[in-house]
Structure formats: C-alpha cells, structure tokens
Amino acid sequence: MHRAFCWLLAAFLALAAPSAFSADLGAADLAPLVRGLGAGSYAETEKAIAGLAETGDPAVVPVIEALQAGDLHVRKADGAVVVAKRAGNGYALTDPLTGAALGEADRNAVEKIRINNALRRTISATLGALTLMSPDANTRRQAAEAVFKSRDANALDALNTALGKETDERVRRAMTQARASVLLAGDAPDADKIVAVAVLQERGDQDARALLNGAANTGSDAVKDAATKAIASVEQRLALWGAAQNLWYGLSLGSVLLLAAIGLAVTFGVMGVINMAHGEMVMIGAYATFLVQEAFRQWAPGLFDFSILVALPVAFLVSGAVGVAIERSVIRWLYGRPLETLLATWGLSLALQQAVRSIFGPTNREVGAPSWMSGAFELGGLTITYGRLWIVVFAFLVFGALLVALRKTWFGLSIRAVTQNRSMANAMGIRTARVDALTFGLGSGIAGLAGVALSQIDNVSPNLGQGYIIDSFMVVVFGGVGNLWGTLVGALALGGVNKFLEPYAGAVLGKILVLIFIILFIQRRPRGLFALKGRAVEA
Amino acid sequence: QDTIKVGILHSLSGTMAISETTLKDVMLMLIEEQNKKGGVLGKKLEPVVVDPASNWPLFAEKARELVSKDKVAAVFGCWTSVSRKSVLPVFEELNSVLFYPVQYEGEESSRNVFYTGAAPNQQAIPAVDYLAEKEGVQRWVLAGTDYVYPRTTNKILETYLKSKGVKSEDIMINYTPFGHADWQNIVADIKKFGSAGKKTAVVSTINGDANVPFYKELGNQGVKAQDIPVVAFSVGEEELAGIDTKPLVGHLAAWNYFMSVDTPENGDFIKKWQAYTKNDKRVTNDPMEAHYIGFNMWVKAVEKAGTTDSNAVIDSLVGVAVPNLTGGYSAMLPNHHITKPVLIGEVQENGQFETVSKTPGLVAGDEWSDFLPDSKDLISDWRAPMSCGNFNVKTGKCGGKGS
Amino acid sequence: MSTEDTLLYLDGVSVSFDGFRALNSLSLVIEPGEMRAIIGPNGAGKTTMMDVITGKTRPDTGTILFEGRTDLTSLREPAIANLGIGRKFQRPTVFEMHTVWDNLELSLKAPRRPLKTLTYSATREDRARIEEILDITRLSPRRDRPAGSLSHGEKQWLEIGMLLAQDPKLLLVDEPVAGMTDAETEQTAHLLKDIAGKHSVIVVEHDMVFVRELGVKVTVLHEGSVLAEGSLDTVSANKQVIDVYLGR
Amino acid sequence: MLDVRSVDLHYGAAQALRGVSLTAEVGKVTCLLGRNGVGKSSLLRAIVGLKPVTGGTIAWDGGDITKLAPSERARRGIAYVPQGREIFPLLTVRENLLTGYAPLKRADRSIPDEVFELFPVLKSMLDRRGGDLSGGQQQQLAIGRALVTRPRLLVLDEPTEGIQPSIIKDIGRAIAYLRDKGTMAILLVEQYFEFARDLADDWAVMERGEVMLAGSRDGLEESEVRRYLTV
Amino acid sequence: MLTRFFLMGLDKKAGVLLAVLAVLAVAVPVMALGTAPDSPWHLSTHTVALLGKYLCFALLALSLDLVWGFVGILSLGHAAFFTLGGYAMGMYLMRQIGSRGMYGNADLPDFMVFLNWTELPWYWHGFDQFWFAAIMVMLVPGLLAFAFGWFAFRSRVTGVYLSIITQALTFALMLAFFRNDMGFGGNNGLTDFKEILGFDIQSASTRVGLFVATVVALAAGYILASAVVASKLGKVLIAVRDAESRVRFLGYETDRYKLFAWTLSACMAGVAGALYVPQVGIINPSEFSPASSIEAVIWVAVGGRGTLAGPVLGAVLVNFGKSYFTAALPEFWLFALGGLFVLVTLFLPKGILGLAAQLRDRLPARATVTAKPVDQKGV
Numbered sequence A: 001m002h003r004a005f006c007w008l009l010a011a012f013l014a015l016a017a018p019s020a021f022s023a024d025l026g027a028a029d030l031a032p033l034v035r036g037l038g039a040g041s042y043a044e045t046e047k048a049i050a051g052l053a054e055t056g057d058p059a060v061v062p063v064i065e066a067l068q069a070g071d072l073h074v075r076k077a078d079g080a081v082v083v084a085k086r087a088g089n090g091y092a093l094t095d096p097l098t099g100a101a102l103g104e105a106d107r108n109a110v111e112k113i114r115i116n117n118a119l120r121r122t123i124s125a126t127l128g129a130l131t132l133m134s135p136d137a138n139t140r141r142q143a144a145e146a147v148f149k150s151r152d153a154n155a156l157d158a159l160n161t162a163l164g165k166e167t168d169e170r171v172r173r174a175m176t177q178a179r180a181s182v183l184l185a186g187d188a189p190d191a192d193k194i195v196a197v198a199v200l201q202e203r204g205d206q207d208a209r210a211l212l213n214g215a216a217n218t219g220s221d222a223v224k225d226a227a228t229k230a231i232a233s234v235e236q237r238l239a240l241w242g243a244a245q246n247l248w249y250g251l252s253l254g255s256v257l258l259l260a261a262i263g264l265a266v267t268f269g270v271m272g273v274i275n276m277a278h279g280e281m282v283m284i285g286a287y288a289t290f291l292v293q294e295a296f297r298q299w300a301p302g303l304f305d306f307s308i309l310v311a312l313p314v315a316f317l318v319s320g321a322v323g324v325a326i327e328r329s330v331i332r333w334l335y336g337r338p339l340e341t342l343l344a345t346w347g348l349s350l351a352l353q354q355a356v357r358s359i360f361g362p363t364n365r366e367v368g369a370p371s372w373m374s375g376a377f378e379l380g381g382l383t384i385t386y387g388r389l390w391i392v393v394f395a396f397l398v399f400g401a402l403l404v405a406l407r408k409t410w411f412g413l414s415i416r417a418v419t420q421n422r423s424m425a426n427a428m429g430i431r432t433a434r435v436d437a438l439t440f441g442l443g444s445g446i447a448g449l450a451g452v453a454l455s456q457i458d459n460v461s462p463n464l465g466q467g468y469i470i471d472s473f474m475v476v477v478f479g480g481v482g483n484l485w486g487t488l489v490g491a492l493a494l495g496g497v498n499k500f501l502e503p504y505a506g507a508v509l510g511k512i513l514v515l516i517f518i519i520l521f522i523q524r525r526p527r528g529l530f531a532l533k534g535r536a537v538e539a
Numbered sequence B: 001q002d003t004i005k006v007g008i009l010h011s012l013s014g015t016m017a018i019s020e021t022t023l024k025d026v027m028l029m030l031i032e033e034q035n036k037k038g039g040v041l042g043k044k045l046e047p048v049v050v051d052p053a054s055n056w057p058l059f060a061e062k063a064r065e066l067v068s069k070d071k072v073a074a075v076f077g078c079w080t081s082v083s084r085k086s087v088l089p090v091f092e093e094l095n096s097v098l099f100y101p102v103q104y105e106g107e108e109s110s111r112n113v114f115y116t117g118a119a120p121n122q123q124a125i126p127a128v129d130y131l132a133e134k135e136g137v138q139r140w141v142l143a144g145t146d147y148v149y150p151r152t153t154n155k156i157l158e159t160y161l162k163s164k165g166v167k168s169e170d171i172m173i174n175y176t177p178f179g180h181a182d183w184q185n186i187v188a189d190i191k192k193f194g195s196a197g198k199k200t201a202v203v204s205t206i207n208g209d210a211n212v213p214f215y216k217e218l219g220n221q222g223v224k225a226q227d228i229p230v231v232a233f234s235v236g237e238e239e240l241a242g243i244d245t246k247p248l249v250g251h252l253a254a255w256n257y258f259m260s261v262d263t264p265e266n267g268d269f270i271k272k273w274q275a276y277t278k279n280d281k282r283v284t285n286d287p288m289e290a291h292y293i294g295f296n297m298w299v300k301a302v303e304k305a306g307t308t309d310s311n312a313v314i315d316s317l318v319g320v321a322v323p324n325l326t327g328g329y330s331a332m333l334p335n336h337h338i339t340k341p342v343l344i345g346e347v348q349e350n351g352q353f354e355t356v357s358k359t360p361g362l363v364a365g366d367e368w369s370d371f372l373p374d375s376k377d378l379i380s381d382w383r384a385p386m387s388c389g390n391f392n393v394k395t396g397k398c399g400g401k402g403s
Numbered sequence C: 001m002s003t004e005d006t007l008l009y010l011d012g013v014s015v016s017f018d019g020f021r022a023l024n025s026l027s028l029v030i031e032p033g034e035m036r037a038i039i040g041p042n043g044a045g046k047t048t049m050m051d052v053i054t055g056k057t058r059p060d061t062g063t064i065l066f067e068g069r070t071d072l073t074s075l076r077e078p079a080i081a082n083l084g085i086g087r088k089f090q091r092p093t094v095f096e097m098h099t100v101w102d103n104l105e106l107s108l109k110a111p112r113r114p115l116k117t118l119t120y121s122a123t124r125e126d127r128a129r130i131e132e133i134l135d136i137t138r139l140s141p142r143r144d145r146p147a148g149s150l151s152h153g154e155k156q157w158l159e160i161g162m163l164l165a166q167d168p169k170l171l172l173v174d175e176p177v178a179g180m181t182d183a184e185t186e187q188t189a190h191l192l193k194d195i196a197g198k199h200s201v202i203v204v205e206h207d208m209v210f211v212r213e214l215g216v217k218v219t220v221l222h223e224g225s226v227l228a229e230g231s232l233d234t235v236s237a238n239k240q241v242i243d244v245y246l247g248r
Numbered sequence D: 001m002l003d004v005r006s007v008d009l010h011y012g013a014a015q016a017l018r019g020v021s022l023t024a025e026v027g028k029v030t031c032l033l034g035r036n037g038v039g040k041s042s043l044l045r046a047i048v049g050l051k052p053v054t055g056g057t058i059a060w061d062g063g064d065i066t067k068l069a070p071s072e073r074a075r076r077g078i079a080y081v082p083q084g085r086e087i088f089p090l091l092t093v094r095e096n097l098l099t100g101y102a103p104l105k106r107a108d109r110s111i112p113d114e115v116f117e118l119f120p121v122l123k124s125m126l127d128r129r130g131g132d133l134s135g136g137q138q139q140q141l142a143i144g145r146a147l148v149t150r151p152r153l154l155v156l157d158e159p160t161e162g163i164q165p166s167i168i169k170d171i172g173r174a175i176a177y178l179r180d181k182g183t184m185a186i187l188l189v190e191q192y193f194e195f196a197r198d199l200a201d202d203w204a205v206m207e208r209g210e211v212m213l214a215g216s217r218d219g220l221e222e223s224e225v226r227r228y229l230t231v
Numbered sequence E: 001m002l003t004r005f006f007l008m009g010l011d012k013k014a015g016v017l018l019a020v021l022a023v024l025a026v027a028v029p030v031m032a033l034g035t036a037p038d039s040p041w042h043l044s045t046h047t048v049a050l051l052g053k054y055l056c057f058a059l060l061a062l063s064l065d066l067v068w069g070f071v072g073i074l075s076l077g078h079a080a081f082f083t084l085g086g087y088a089m090g091m092y093l094m095r096q097i098g099s100r101g102m103y104g105n106a107d108l109p110d111f112m113v114f115l116n117w118t119e120l121p122w123y124w125h126g127f128d129q130f131w132f133a134a135i136m137v138m139l140v141p142g143l144l145a146f147a148f149g150w151f152a153f154r155s156r157v158t159g160v161y162l163s164i165i166t167q168a169l170t171f172a173l174m175l176a177f178f179r180n181d182m183g184f185g186g187n188n189g190l191t192d193f194k195e196i197l198g199f200d201i202q203s204a205s206t207r208v209g210l211f212v213a214t215v216v217a218l219a220a221g222y223i224l225a226s227a228v229v230a231s232k233l234g235k236v237l238i239a240v241r242d243a244e245s246r247v248r249f250l251g252y253e254t255d256r257y258k259l260f261a262w263t264l265s266a267c268m269a270g271v272a273g274a275l276y277v278p279q280v281g282i283i284n285p286s287e288f289s290p291a292s293s294i295e296a297v298i299w300v301a302v303g304g305r306g307t308l309a310g311p312v313l314g315a316v317l318v319n320f321g322k323s324y325f326t327a328a329l330p331e332f333w334l335f336a337l338g339g340l341f342v343l344v345t346l347f348l349p350k351g352i353l354g355l356a357a358q359l360r361d362r363l364p365a366r367a368t369v370t371a372k373p374v375d376q377k378g379v
Ligand SMILES: Nc1ncnc2c1ncn2[C@@H]1O[C@H](COP(=O)(O)OP(=O)(O)OP(=O)(O)O)[C@@H](O)[C@H]1O
Pocket: A533, A534, A535, A536, C017, C020, C021, C022, C040, C041, C042, C043, C044, C045, C046, C047, C048, C049, C090, D132, D133, D134, D135, D136, D137, D162
C-alpha cells in the first residue's frame, strides 16, 4: 500500500512541480525532445528519454511519468506527443509539459507510445536521477532506490549534490547506499569502492549481495577481498533471516490451511457430516467476493478498497444460506448414517461445481486485491506481503470467534449436545432441527469466509474448492476430529512441516513427505494430535 | 438429412474444463460459420460434443465412441499431452483424424494426428533467444509443473542454453505439482537466484491452475518485469483474465498468436467470437487460433479431396495453407506440424499482450528436437513413399533408432 | 499361600485418568473355583478393575497375575480372553446386526484364528450348546432376531449367554441383574452359583438381595482400594461401608 | 394429567405396543411394571415423543401432544430419564446439566439446589466429561439433568439401575418429596419391586405390549402383580 | 470340502448375478465376433471395451465392499491398489512394445529414451514375462496393503482416521508417480500398447478375450467374496465392523481379521486394475487420485453396501450413466450424476439392492436397528 501511495504522491508533487521550479530552460526548448518520444521504435524512444534526462530539468518528470504510466500518445494528425486519458468514448488530451488542455480526440486519432522492459528500466533510472531533489522525502528515497538499482553513473553528480543537502536520516542512508552502488558498479578508485563495500555490507540484503558479488568478481584484489568478506557477512545474515522467512511461510501456509479447514471442523468435526461439498462452499464464498467486487467496479469504483470488507458478510451469508438449504433438504435425513453423507455431498459438490461453471463460465474470474492487501513490506530481512499478513490475522480472528461461539454460548452448547446425542437433546427441549440447520450453515458460512481470503491468493474458478478439500480433511483429522484446537495446531503444523521440507526436498517431494508424515503420525496417535481420551470417546 | 459429423473432444468438466471449454465453443462457432457458408462438399457440418471430463482413459473411450459410433469425419480435441497420448492409439487403429491445438513437447508424429499448436522450436527457443539478446539475460530459472511437457521443454532448453555457453550454476530448475498454490518460497528463491549480480529471467512452463497464485505471489513480492522478467509458455489471455495484471506489466509470454495482434482477420475473428459468446469481454488465445487454422485446413483438404475419407484427407492435408490470424499463411508440413510465426509479448495492464518481437518469417514446427540426443537424427514425413513418423536419417530406416 | 495357587492375583494396582485416581494400589486375590462379590459406591473403581484385568486399561503400576504366572499387564485383550477370562459388560454390548444365534456362535469356545474360522462349520455339539444357552437365557423365541432389536433387559441376558458360551476359567460379571425382575435376579444367582466351583467368578452388583443370595465372600471397594472384606453380614455391619455405600 | 389412549407402536413390522392406555396424575407416582421386553420403554419413548406411535393418542395437560416433537413436549414440562442414561459423553457434567435449560425462560435458568443435595458426587465432578463417569454416576447425572428442566411430568425409566443402595434410598426419598410438592406427575418404570411398591400411588403392569393390570395403590394385589413379573 | 466352502456363500442373488455373467461370457463373444458388422445383433469393439471397463470397475467395487460393507473400513484409497495392479500390467505391456516404439529402442520404453535414461531401472526387470507381471499384479498391491494394514490395524487406527490415511496413501502415490524421476512415465503414464501374450491388443478377438477374462475374474472374485462373507470369519468381520472392541474381548485378534480382508481386497483390486489397463489402453497417475477412490465408494453406496451384488450393479450402472450422459448431455451431465447420488441417498438408503427389502416393509423411518450415537463420528 505504501509504495503505491508514495508513487501517487510523487506523481502528484511532480505534476505540481513545474510551477514551483519555473524552469531555466523554457518549455519551448523541451518540446522537440518530447516530440522525439513518439518517433516510433523503442530505440528512438530510448534516445529521446536520454535527451530529456540530460536537461536535468524537473519539468520533464511529469512527461516521463506519463510515459511510464502508459498515458503518453502520439496524435496521428500532427505527430504531437500528448497525454491522453480516457474520457467517455474517446480521450481527453493535455500537453505533457504545460498540462494545458488540448481538447478531446477519438480513440483512433491517437496512438499509444509503447514501452518495453528495457524502456521501463531506463525510465525508472531517469526518474530516479531527476527526482533526487524532490521536496518530498519519500520521493527522494524512492529516487535513491531507483538509482541504487540502475547503478547509473550519470546520476552520481546529482546524488552527490542531493546528499549534501539531505537532512532526513533515512533518505540519507538510501542515498549513501545508492552512491555506493554506483561507485561499486563503475570505475571508482579502490578506496571509494572499499567504503562502498562497507556501506553495502551494512545494508545486508539480497540486492547488496548481488552488487557485492559483482565486485568480488571484477574488482581489484583489495576490493575483491573486502567484497568477499562482506559477502560472507551478508550471507550469514541472510541465512538467519532465511530461516525466519521460512517460519513465516509456514505460518502463512498454515493459516491458509486453517481457514480452509475450519469450516470443515464444524460440519465434519462437530457434526460428523463427511462434507465433500465443503470445498464448494469455499468456492461460493470466492464467487460472492467476485460479485461484490463487480458491483463495486460498476457503481462505486472509488470505494473498491472496501469491497473485501463488504464481501466478508456477503460471502458468509451466501455460503451459509446454501449450507442451510443443503442441510434442510438433504443432510437432515442422514443423521445417524454418516457414511451416506459422503455420497450425497459428493453429488452436491459435482452439481454445485457445474452450476457455477454454467453461470460464471469455466474460466477464472478476476478478484482484485485492495491496495491495503497488495505489495509487501520489509521487516528486517523478512519480506512480508500484506495479503498474507491479513490472511494470517483473519484466520486467527475467525478461529477465535468460532472457539468462543462453540465454547461459551448457549448455541455452542446446543450444537455439541445435538451432535453427541440428537434424540436425547431433542428430548431435553433443544430444537434439533434448527440447531442442525444453523450449525451446518455456520460451518458453510465460515467456508465462505475462507473463500474471500483464498480469492486473494488463488484462482477463482469452479475448481477452487477441489484444491482444498483434501488438505482440509487432512488437517481436521490430523488435529483430531471434534477438537478445534487440534485443527489450529494441525493446520499450523502441516503448514510448517511443508515449508520446512520444501527447500530441501522440493515442492513435489515435500508434499509426498508431508503425506507420509501424516500416515506415520496417525500410527502414533490414532485419534489425531489432540485426541480425546477416555471412556467418553469409546463409549 | 445428410451431414458430415465433426467430433469435439474437449473436457467440459474437471480440472481441464477451465481451458478446454473455450475450445469447444470456438469449434462450435467455426462450424456454425462454415455452415452459413454452405457447409462442406455441399453438406452441413454437424458437431458432436462429448465430455471426456479431464479423465485420460475417458478420452480414449470417447474418441472411440466419436469415431466408431458417431462416425465423425475428424476430431478436434485434447489439451494435455497425456490426453493426446491416450487417444493416439485409437485414432491409429480406427484410422481417423485428430487436430491437436496446443503447444506441446514434440517427440511425436502420428499419421493420424495434425499438430496445430507449437512445437518447442516454435515457442521456447525463440523466447529464450529474445531474452538473451534483448534483455541480456545470463541466468535462467526454468520453472515448470512436473509433467512431460515442461520436463521436455526444459531439457531442450537446458541443452540449448548450455550450447550457448550458459554455465550449469546459472540455470535453476524447479518443478511443482499440478495446482500448486503456495508459491511463497519458490518466488523468494527466484528472487534470491536473481540477486547474484547477473541479469536473470524465469522461463515458466507452469501449467493451468497454478499460474494464478504464481503471478499473484510475483506481484505481491514485487518481482518486477524490469528486474526479473518471467516468460511463460502456458499463460495466455484466458489465464490473465483471472488476474489483476497491474503488478505484472512487462512479464512475457511466447505464443504464435496474441489477441492484440492488429490484423483484419484477427479483428474479424474477435468480433465474431464476442458476438457468438454474447460477451464483449471474452478474450481469444493461441489454441483458439490453432483450431481456427486446423479447422480451415481440414475444410480445404476435404474440398480438395472431394471426400471425407480419412486416407484421402490425410494425404491432401499436407501442403494445405490457410491464413492465420497474425497476417500470414500457415501451411501443413509433411510432418503434420504447421508453420507459424513466433510472437513474444509483454503483459499489459488490460490483461492483453503487446507484441515486442515477432520472427521475421514463419517457423516450421520441428517434431523431433535437434537438442535431444535420441531424436536429433529423426525426421518425420508422411508423404509417400517415405510415410514415416520417425525416419532415422543416420540409418536410413523408418522406426526410430532402429536396432 | 503362594501366588502360584491363585487364579487371579492383583497387587498394588493403580490407575489414574488425568490425575484422577480410579484405582489406588488395589490388591485382590481370587482362588480357583472361587466366586467373589464386589460391591462399592458408584465410581469406586469396580468396572475399572475389570478393565485392567481384561487389558482394556493398562495399569500405571502394580502386578496382575493369572494362574500365578501369566502377567496380564503386558498382554492384549484377545490374548487375555484366550487365557480364559470372559467378561460381561456393565452396559450391554452385543453385535447388533448379528442374530442372537450368531452372537452366541461367535462367543462359543472354538479356535479363534482367522484361517480356522474361515473353514469352521458348527458341529452338533456346538449347536446343542447354543440351544442350551438360549434356553437358560430364555432367548429362544428371539434366536433369529438381530440383537439390536432386543430390549435392554434382553440384551443383558444375551451378554450373560455370550459369557457362558465362552466357557472361561474366570468370569467377570459387571452388574448382571440390573434391569431384571426379582424373579430373574434369583434365577441369575442360581446360575452363577452353578458355574462357580468349576470356574472362578467375580460379580459386581449393587443389588444386596442378589449378593446375599450368592452367599460368598464380599469385597467392598472404595475410592479405588479395598475398604472391607468378608461375608456380606460382616461388611454390612461395617460403619464405613454403611456411610459410603449402603446408607441408612 | 397425562392421558395415553389405546396407543399402538411398531418397530418395522413388529408390534411393541397394542392398544395401551395409561394415565398419570399430578401429585402422584404412577408405576409401570413388567418383565423384560414387554414394552415399558417403548411406551415411555412414545410419551416423550422419541418414537412415533402408529395408533392412539397421547394428551398432556388437556392438550393433544401425539404429533409434537420431543423438544416441544419438553417445553410443555415433560422431562425424561432414559434407560441407559444417554449422557452427552463429551460434555462436562456441568454442561450436561445446562442442557436442561433448553425449555426454560432465561430468568428461570439456574440449577436447582436439590440436584446437588440428592447427588453430591455431581458437585465434585462438574468439570469432568459425562462419558467418563461410572455407570452409576451417569445415572445420577441423568436424573439431575431432568430435574434442571423443572418438569411437570417426570418420566423415569429404571432410574435405580446400577446405583448404589444408599443413593437408591435418596432417590426414593426425592421422588416422594417431588410428589409431595404436588406440582408434578411422575411416571416410573421400575424392576426393583420393593422400591416401586413403596413409592407407587398408581400401578400398571404390562405383558407383551399390553397393559394387563392397572389401578391405584390399594386396589392392587401384590401377589397378582408378582405373577406377571415371574418367569 | 473346498467346493463346499466356495458354494456356501451363494444365495439367490448370487445365482442371478453369476447367471448374468455366464450369459455375458457367451453372448458377447458370439455377438462381437460371430455377427456381421451391420447386423443389429453386432457388438462393436467400442461396446465390448466399455462393458469390459464396467466389469473391471465392478470388481474394484466388489473388493471395496468386502472391506467397507463387511469390516467397516471405509477405504478412500482403494484406487491405489487398482492402479498398482494396472501399472504392473502396464509395465508388461510396455515391454511387449519392444522396438516398435517411436524411437525404436528395444531396451527402453519411449518415455525413458525421451528423458535420457540409459538403462532399464531394476524394478522394471522381469516385467517382460507375463507370469512375473501376473504375480506382481497381486503381489504389489497385496504387499502394500499388508504393510499398511499391519501398522494401521495394530495401532488401532479406525474410522475417519483410517479413511483419511488411505487417502493420504493414494495421494502420495499419485504425486510420486507424477514425478518423471520415478520411471513410470510421469503424467503421461504408460500407453501405446501393442500386444498382450502375442495377440494384437487392438484386434477384436483380443478384446473379446480380455472381456471374457474380466467376466471370469469377476465371477471368481464374487464367489470368493461370498464364501468369505458367509463363513464364520465373515461373521467375525461383521462383528468387528459393529463393535470391534467387543470382539477382542471374545478372544479374536481383530487386527489379523482386518488384515486378512484388507489384503485380500487389495489383491482383488489389483486384478481389476490389471484387466482394466489393456482394455482402456492407458494407465496414468491420475488413477491414483483421491477422487477415483471416492468414486468407487460411490458405486458401492449406490448399489448397496454390504451386499456384494450391489456394488457390482452400482459400478455398472453409475459408469453406464457416466458414459451415456457425457455424450448425451455433455454440459449438464454432472447435474444428472450429482442429482442421482443425492436421490439415491435420500430415497434408497440401502442402495439399489436395498430397494426390494425397503419396499417389503415400506417403513424406512422405523428401521429396526437404530445406529448407536457413537457411530456419528466413526466411519
Ligand atoms: N477413561 C476414564 N477417564 C476418566 N475417568 C474415568 C475413566 N474411567 C473411569 N473413570 C473414573 O474412575 C472412577 C471409577 O469408575 P468405575 O466405572 O470403575 O466405577 P464403578 O465402581 O464401576 O462405578 P459404578 O458402580 O457406578 O459402575 C469414576 O469416578 C470414573 O469417573
């Protein structure tokens, strides 16, 4: 989120910039250079960018940003380079340098200036060098990072000037590192390079290692030496963080498994229904998310970031309602015949998949991530993606809520009484039919919630549920049927084991090993991790 | 009354429905179009659709049903290589015709199968060349789903790269199971591999469902195309339709067709397709074009032969050339593969690809890879008198290596 | 007396469940041919004791010897059963899908190994014995009914019948007359008395009339260990027994 | 008053009750006797609604309850202590007792003191799982649980089975006490003849699915009853 | 003695089923080979292959019912045994291709050449001999089942726990066989077979021969299973299903009983797989997929669990329905099939074969034996 936000801010400030820095080079002098951007081939565009960059004029920043954003077009009529933004059926045109409106144009009247990866790299580097003096600290830091990546020797002067004026500590550090990167990649004197090595060693991440690697291969002996030592230290640090990173991956995979399984822990674990349609409840939740997002795209695109929050209750209710309908029409005839539920829910799962396929088509549907769930942040040497972080948080929230609902409420007590002895519960005055329907609805609704989360990381397709059903059963059974804590620990354990094995065994073998682990584990604990013991179970 | 039946053998349910259903629809559209033009040999075409349900033995069973019970003149179908392998003996036994529209690993040539998708040399090798030349890539991650197509493609690429002087330590190979959903550490590994100070790219033969979570993870972990580009052989417009492509702009795919290709034929095709599906957002993709080409070739061959009889059609198909959708002609080669242009495209924000490179001419599909030791001496030519799918140029005999 | 001469010898047997002591250093000796009645408050550990003897529950500490030499604590349930220890459960558990007849046939003393049962066919004696047991338990009219359809009391009888069919050396009978009419109770007492002598029997009951009828040595269990032992009259006079068990 | 009129009941093809009629009045203990398998439990299941009848009617408090679900009957004040205890095995003792709240209004939800007075052992075991208790303890719990619902018709199926003598005496005293409160009808199935005799105000004796004898305490000959109970 | 043993399980239902099989064994060859292709009585190879496939599935369902219906072991991994049997046969068939493969390599199957293998892995040796493969068809699934069962039953893994680890087993096998490194052809599996015992695998007479072999195997399996079930051992198995621990207190080593039935069942499944492969022409790891095992469970449930004849009927009917619907209603057949499953559960709680009994006493709600509440968690 922050990154996107910063870019927006940067763009905004940059747009405001021309008036602030009334240029020493007039707009008129830049115009032919700008025109050159639209000359045709990638190579020519690249040359034009270089030309613009050479001016060092902040006024070119918005032009290049427009190019980066894909807004820069050539007006076919006169070859002028303009900023064109969608407006109705055509485009609204503005002058890239002055921002003056140039009227509207038909879709076919302009042609987009294309960029490829090579150009994108040039653009980033150029923008970096140009925005090092931006009034906004964040923009300057971004700029420094861009220079760090581009290692563009031309930016060195700008960097030095900027460093001289910089007051913000964080930005300073970024600029120092950028400078180190440029120095190390270029042909600076050894002394400078060795200082640079030290700076990079302190930075200590993969990018730093990449640079140091380069230096260790090409530099003079002294530099090589320093770089090799620095690499060793960086690697050590990275290894440590790598272990932590793997833990995080395990936690994050575990929380996905937990989310997928927790609804099943209710319908299967508590109610004893071998619910083969569980995956489809998850899928329905994901499609509900899709529909909510479509509605937002249609009617309130500005509020798109909130769509997920709306999708949560909607998915819960939709999946829950489907669950209640299934319970009332099918499952309720099958209590006391748990095995038949397998057959019926399998049938339902086939039909639900096909229904969704018929309604929404067989292909994937796009569910977008709100900005606050996109991207990643660095925590020391850890890269933590926001999406995963929220899923972890969400999984634990759902788990906690369900635990409270089942343990501490009258409804929870009725559920457990009904599932343990339906007819006696009925004789005690508990309306078992209602409890059954609501319980199945609850489990399905939770599956729907899982669907919202999974839509963020996986395909939203009719097959979505199929991918989780087996894992979910494994988790619930591994943890011990009927024990929510078991489901929690089971999910985290399986996630952790999987991620622990993956680096050594690879994904395929890792998964096989996890399955074998489950088989062996069940031999040791035939009723799962959190086995209920005693007469109560055997009775 | 009297019709010519055409079999459509694509999974409409199960794991492959996601890809294959579209191909069934495009076939129905093409047949409808053809019927509007009066059919073939004065007869209307009648599609026979069956659902092999992503189940490989069922593919063979349904193929047999189409050919022997429904007596179809030709079958258009299959996606995965294993489904093709499953039906192949059936087509050979019953001497019927299959058009196979998907890029595949090569190493096969059957008299009864016409391969309208890309062979490895029509996709993988040009893509790698592009990355090496235009992006200066020196380090390679070959990531794929664990099955034969990626394995073979990667084997070919490995040999090819090494022949170009790439060192072993600059190649990382990684396989994942079908439907792999958790890409966290693999993406992290890729980032790590890419931080060795050399320009790195990922060549992805990841297939099907696994792609969406893969790209979502790439986006979230901030693997930018300008830093570590990913070039995919199994990701087309249809797959991208399920992903938010903003973070993925610039990643690449190599195909023989992109929906964004600006030719009149393609514009027409897209318009018809969107009208047919009553959805102006429906996308087109490469295997659809392959069916378009294959179907038109078949029609042309049948008219040339004046009959739907398999032997006659098989013989007359070789040499048939029809327009493809990228502004040229594709011709059926004696090895039952076709000529195609190779396009490299970059992902755009709108889920389309923008062509950044196109081979100057057409590339002929090479069924037996020149980069595999056991197949480099083999060629295929189904014309008389050779009429052989695995002719060994060293021994001068038909039948593979011979012994 | 040496342990060799005993049929069942329990010494210092303790069992606890999550910290709750169900048996507390329990010691008990049964002679060959002896019948022993065990009484004691609900939760005293009577059933748990049977669980421990039959291998259902493993004791935490203590010795259990059968016929003075076989250590039961290391054997699995079938092995213990095959030594000749049969059991009737407190809560009747029968094979509900099998007919009454089949329930008895399965219990009948016969080789227990799979290949033997695969080729088994009932001999005339076997059938006669089953008929006899059906008679004793008055289940003849129900012989072809699935056991699941029996009433609670009928299941109790069937359990007793299954125990008889096994013809074990030691019978562990947990509350045999619960849910029986007074007349049936009396009859059961006779039945058990007949068995004793040839076999050893441990009976757990709360029905004092029945226990009196048996007229055997009584052991009172309380909180997992022996509180009193002796004739029914002696123990009934024990103040502690009255306090915790018999009431006033 | 409970009024059962010519009830029939089948298990599949087998008939377990034939035209059974029975009444139970508030403030009285009605005792149902009979040998094993004559249909006593079947009749009780019909009364609490766990087994649908195939003929006849059951009325309680003047309303016809023949077709009501068990939970609705519970809400009309019918509580049931089944044969075989039917404890919720994985619920704690406390939770087992709490299930008795189901038919109660929120304000009435508490566990009556008499439960722990009668069965002190339950108090010390509140946090153990019901299924772990010994047979007799479970039986006590089952009775306690029924009392939590403040029943007006208490249906007991062999409540003394497996219970130690001192507590049987307590249960007897409790039943007498409940009867004497005068707010409750009590229907008791019992094999333990003395126990039943001491408590019963009214009798009924069953044989092969039919009521053979019925009447009040003084109207019945003990020897005649015993005749139906011997083999 | 032995005949008596085998005949003792046969009742009227068995008679009908065996009669039907006998008719098939005679009529199908006559109709397929003895009639002109345009005769209305002619059976096409397509139909023969289909029937053969159904009967292979029937044998699989039968084997599953033996453990599920009679011992209460719900195996969600029976396809593993079926597929292993299939692979054993597939390996034999691959070796028969000889140098007729694409690469013309007489020593290595195509896929090995293709992936640069230089020599035949040790576990492929012997499979060029039919007798060896035939033994492996039963031995491999049998051994796996024995080892798996030995541990699981000893550890007293029961109910869903057992079901789920059987599922884990087959899932693990699927992933393993997908791996090209395993040497079983990876995802593509084994295919493009040429001949079996020297007969052209595609010829009509070979197909008919395979069909007859399947009928014979199914009949033999059925007779064997009936005999086992009707014996006292069968009664012990049923007792184990309903109250395992009680059986132990009677002195039966229930582990051994379960192991016996389980291993026997796995061998039967292996034979079914072995007959399946030459008739469908391919064996591939997706046969290991948990869904295939679940489908087999469904056939049993549809036909009637615990009846032996039911599973046979269920397998044939469901698969016939699948064949029919996938062609007749290609886009909607899942509704039809899914709906069928739901309806069967709701209205035919004992499966199709239970229908008769159900009609007899017309009062399904009053099933004489109500399941014990504990059953709710168990499987
Ligand atoms: N598996 C178990 N887990 C927890 N507690 C148990 C378990 N088994 C027995 N207990 C406890 O051990 C004590 C002894 O139980 P046991 O069944 O042996 O009593 P009993 O003497 O047979 O009583 P009763 O006369 O009521 O049948 C009881 O308090 C019971 O709750």
